[in-house]
Amino acid sequence: MKTSLGSISKHAARIKALELEIEIRTQMDSLPSYDCPSSAMTLSQVRQLVSCLTHESYSTIGKALDLLENNPAERETLRQRNQIQQKEGLPANGMYRIDLAHSPSLSAVNDVYASPLPPSKCTKNIMQQVQFTNGTPCEKALEQLWLKLTNLFALRLDARRALESLNLDVARQIHKQVALLLFSEEFVDGGHFDYSYAVRPSALSIKGKPSVNKVAMAKLEPIKTSDKIDDICDMTETLAGGLCEPTLSEGLKETDDRFHANQSGKGDKSSIAPLVEKEHQSPPAGDPWINEERTSDLAGKIDEETLSTLASVETGHCAQHPPECPEKYHIETILTAYEEEQIKLKALSSKKKVSNSFKKTLKRKLKRCRAVHELAGIVDVRKATRGLAIDVASLVISLPKDPLKTEHQALFEGHLRQEWPGINASLDDPIETLAQKTASDYFGSTSTIYNWASEFYDADGIQNNWKGIIKKKLDGQNSSEDRFAMNAEDLKMVFGHEVFSKGQLGINSRTKMACPYQYWLPLLTLFNAIRGNEGAQLYRDDIIYEFGIPYINVDDKREDQHIKNAHSRRKVPVHSLLIELGFLDYVNLFEPEQRIFPELSYHQNDKYFKNAGDWFSRTFKGAYSIKPEKKSFYSLRHNCVGFFKDHVGDKQPVVKALVGHTNASITFDTYGNKVALELLVEQLEKLEYDGFPEHIVPFFEGNYLRYHKEHREKYRAMKSESN
Structure with missing residues (x-):
């Protein structure tokens, strides 16, 4: 801090230090609070933390929707708060526009996303508290967990913004997206890891804020692939019923007792069934939490994507090894093979060791190829058709330049790259898009890797359809137009x-x-x-x-x-x-x-x-x-x-x-x-x-x-x- 401030008096330094301390304490108070367990956690237990947060997110967004859909007075209050904010011209913070912390009647909306921090920092706050047992998981496992949490918080932030602006249609759509996340309870992540443990969904459904302590208490029960149909059907009934399950502590206690009985030989795996049946019984009549309109609306939200999930389970497809993307053709497998070979070839052709500069350049090429696949929405390289490549090109050339380093960082953080062009277009003063040469480099990196894969990795199964789509210069553009000389x-x-x-x-x-x-x-x-x-x-x-x-x-x-x-x-x-x-x-x-x-x-x-x-x-x-x-x-x-x-x-x-x-x-x-x-x-x-x-x-x-x-x-x- 002293270096950044330069030469200042001791009095001014003390004042600055106090200001920073107040700012830090304010941010610490706003962080999501999760009690760190005294014992370390397994990767599977951390995944169950994500499951807890997903259920809690679904419940919280649903409550906020109920409040605004069924209470015209609260909608009017929120509309007036919006008008006040527009007159003042300043948002509450970088995350959302209106400060609802001191509005008890709108607390349900505030609970959807109360932190002034971006989704990625909320994720960092949680992950930093976790200490893994049996060694640190592989980087891919941690990255997938990080992305799941960040995506979940980003959905909550989007829901908060939609609710603030009374855009209930968008909020319902986000609510639907969170509902679909509830079907992936194993968190296997495309076959990168080999964990087959899950906690019964309803046992981890919560209405309050989860803690790492409570998640760590959960006992893991191995489940068979054949059990998945019942699990998902149970989940569908649960969603249609309005997520009316026991509280976290009650569900975990009963699950804990049944699991210990199984482990001691006094019970069997089937002894969990009565618990599941109990958890999925119809709610008692007159339950104030159930809303018949939302129940029917939610039932209609189990769309084709959900049905296809059910169909894949019925036909015996296991999420751990999706048949549509064998590991051999996964983009990460190919990038790893390409990186290893390039480093070996460089070592053979260089008298000195492979420089950090070469490795940095190689990493940038791999990163750009990953970004292109994120925009394409595929991990199987065989699905990279020429038509898809051309569609992705239109997204690449419209990407804003370094949006996470601009004043609009909060609007982009936590969103997928596919959403960036749309967010940028909605700004009054849009961020400059990627230079033509930079966009060309994204496709050039991808084309180079596919060209290598089609020639040396699998000549029959892989084709390079990325070549020659984005030119380094627009038609009629001179090189002198890329960067001007000084006059x-x-x-x-x-x-x-x-x-x-x-x-x-x-x-x-x-x-x-x-x-x-x-x-x-x-x-x-x-x-x-x-x-x-x-x-x-x-x-x-x-x-x-x-x-x-x-x-x-x-x-x-x-x-x-x-x-x-x-x-x-x-x-x-x-x-x-x-x-x-x-x-x-x-x-x-x-x-x-x-x-x-x-x-x-x-x-x-x-x-x-x-x-x-x-x-x-x-x-x-x-x-x-x-x-x-x-x-x-x-x-x-x-x-x-x-x-x-x-x-x-x-x-x-x-x-x-x-x-x-x-x-x-x-x-x-x-x-x-x-x-x-x-x-x-x-x-x-x-x-x-x-x-x-x-x-x-x-x-x-x-x-x-x-x-x-x-x-x-x-x-x-x-x-x-x-x-």
Whole structure:
């Protein structure tokens, strides 16, 4: 916190600390409270927690619907609350619009989703309390549980929003979706795990809030696949009857007694039957909780999807091994096989160990392929038809860009990707959708994996129907339209900043040192066509003299160095302007094995360039003259490449070698090292830009040496020797 606040007084720090403590305590109080058991839990018992929450969610949403459907006065109260909120213009919090915590008459609506936190954080709060016995379950098992809980909370949040706005039709539809979740009591999750335990649904049906303690008390009874028909029929009767079962404590106690009797040999498995029959008896007459209209309405909601579930059980299909998707053709199986092979092949072709950069790129490809399958709604790769791929393409190109990192995060969090385009379209100011190239990369990643699978994994069963659907560029779109170069006004604004006009570098609030990357990286990119990370990762011994010509050796010879592709490996002479401004003197202050921008730390994304890129965006993004959303640090390289294209021709082999668009070794083999370097210098010295200031303060006339005592002494010694 201290780092983020910078230099402030102790009094201000105390006030800020108290504000944060109040905020944290408020959030802690709003979290769902689940008592953590003294003993650890099994994965099956955690799944039963999800079952408890599902039943409780169905009951809670149903009660809220009953309240608003049968009480015109409460509907009118809620309508008035909506009008007040619209006049004030501010929502209660990021999750819902109206604060109903102090409205007793509408408490049923508030209970549907009372937390100000998003669904994923509510899930995190529960999962962090659980300690698994017999080791931590596999990642896929945990991920599926996480998704189930998050999806359940997201449905409750959607129901709360629908009820607030009196959109009862939507609330009923959500109520129906929760009802359908009640049929998957085993939580087997597509055959990833092999658990076949279940607790009788009615024994875990609740009307109050479940606790982990109560769920942990539940005894697990193995059930046979043949029992599923009775289970689901019982569930159907239960739903039609309005979920009128015993309370959690009563149901668990009786189940507990029967189970112990079975375990001790005093009973048998069939002894559970009377309990089930008892639980599913018709409710007593006059039960105030039962509403005849909702009962008939709910009975009509057992739709074709439910009937197909029943049909699959009757024909003997087991949920653990769905016949329509054998494990061999599950997308996760294929992604795992693809990942393992690619890492092995990379290790064979590389002299050093497989880099984290390669693994990161591979993970991104797999992640994009998963996202495409989520949009398609399939896990069986054999179902990826050409028609389905084309339909998914329309969703991909309409996806909003990073919606979970925007002010609208609460609206998207907990929703499936298929819903994102619709949510985005409903906004007054929609989020920008994915760039054409990014959308193409999603399909390109998927196509690459399917192409591999159809050639090396299963040539007969898998086809690549994802190829060639989304192009990298729209018809008639030029590459220059992807990202704009800076115009004269922009260059004047950037290089007129005090970093260049006065040499006043920013000071790192943590180390209290000046940040020389702010000065040198933009100049290296504009006058040497050096990419951001190519400059940020430079070591002292990457600047080399040959034939009296200083040049930058762009390479990935070290573990923490990365280049875009093989063509990026090149020699770039240092432009004369940078020499005049003191770049070579600055470089000579470091030892051969030292990085010349040590203030930049390494990040998995954007490597050493991340902090530099963030600073540049914060400083200049809002000040560009035209199309500011299309301009960034990378625009400086577009200026350089664009100059060569307009004045020299970007097809010239020397120019292509200079900017890293072709294999530089060809140029050096053709002309020889000395001549090639001289030709590169000749081309670089042609660079000139309208709007670029005539005078920039030399680096060492600024404030750098004031903050670097060791370099100050070394620089003075260097200058005294030269004199």
